[in-house]
Amino acid sequence: MRHSTVLPLAWILLRILVVLNWVYGAAIxxxxxxxxxxxxxxxxxxxxxxxxxxxxxxxxxxxxALLGVLAVxxxxxxxxxxxRIVETVRLGDPFVAANAYRLQxxxxxxxxxxxxxxxxxxxxxxxxxxxxxxxxxxxxxVSGCLAVIxxxxxxxxxxxxxxxxxxxxxxx
Amino acid sequence: xxxxxxxxxxxxxxxxxxxxxxxxxxxxxxxxxxxxxxxARAIRFSTLEAICDILECQPxxxxxxxxxxx
Numbered sequence: 001m002r003h004s005t006v007l008p009l010a011w012i013l014l015r016i017l018v019v020l021n022w023v024y025g026a027a028i029x030x031x032x033x034x035x036x037x038x039x040x041x042x043x044x045x046x047x048x049x050x051x052x053x054x055x056x057x058x059x060x061x062x063x064x065a066l067l068g069v070l071a072v073x074x075x076x077x078x079x080x081x082x083x084r085i086v087e088t089v090r091l092g093d094p095f096v097a098a099n100a101y102r103l104q105x106x107x108x109x110x111x112x113x114x115x116x117x118x119x120x121x122x123x124x125x126x127x128x129x130x131x132x133x134x135x136x137x138x139x140x141x142v143s144g145c146l147a148v149i150x151x152x153x154x155x156x157x158x159x160x161x162x163x164x165x166x167x168x169x170x171x172x
Numbered sequence: 173x174x175x176x177x178x179x180x181x182x183x184x185x186x187x188x189x190x191x192x193x194x195x196x197x198x199x200x201x202x203x204x205x206x207x208x209x210x211x212a213r214a215i216r217f218s219t220l221e222a223i224c225d226i227l228e229c230q231p232x233x234x235x236x237x238x239x240x241x242x
Binding site (some may be wrong): 093166167169171172 | 199202204206207211213214215216219241
């Protein structure tokens with residue numbers, strides 16, 4: 001386990017994802033600005049049928065994109081905390097109080113992402129119609145909720161584990 | 173801390189050093205030193221048994237409770 005290749009790979013992957021996350025955020029923001037300055041081109045690009053009022057679709061998609069941009073700092077928080085946890089594992093000392101706090105922060109961020117996803121899904125449904133079907137990979141997710149609960153539980157496990165280790169260290 | 177470890181007194185009575193005790197009970201000198209100075213948070217029954225065996229004493233001779241209330 002100490003010589004596992006998974007951890008170095010995870011560390012590299014997380015570093016790449018941290019950068020990609022900001023690139024994704026910048027790309028979404030750029031698209032929002034461009035789409036709002038060229039609405040006619042954008043409506044044509046996403047194939048909005050003629051005869052449908054474009055304004056609600058534009059407002060809805062802009063709101064979805066901005067909520068997507070909001071997810072960027074949350075993703076950053078998750079990725080950087082996970083990176084620090086991986087570093088402590090590589091150093092051979094993961095059962096520290098800091099990791100319990102990091103896991104708790106990740107759990108809250110995952111919860112916030114779930115809420116964002118539900119709001120995005122609701123907006124998507126409100127602007128979708130028979131003429132303009134919109135299939136978004138957003139909304140309530142059982143696996144997402146399970147991930148939130150699992151991370152909160154793991155944070156508690158780490159907190160208890162840290163206390164137990166402190167006790168064990170003082171045991172003669 | 174209300175629990176006082178009287179290892180120093182026991183060793184003095186038996187003219188034994190901490191190093192000698194450590195070598196006989198197979199516990200590191202560092203850990204015994206932690207116990208002697210009262211910095212330990214807990215003591216294993218196996219440690220207590222080994223110390224009592226070598227020093228020919230009872231657990232009560234090694235550990236003493238002193239109330240905080242004056």
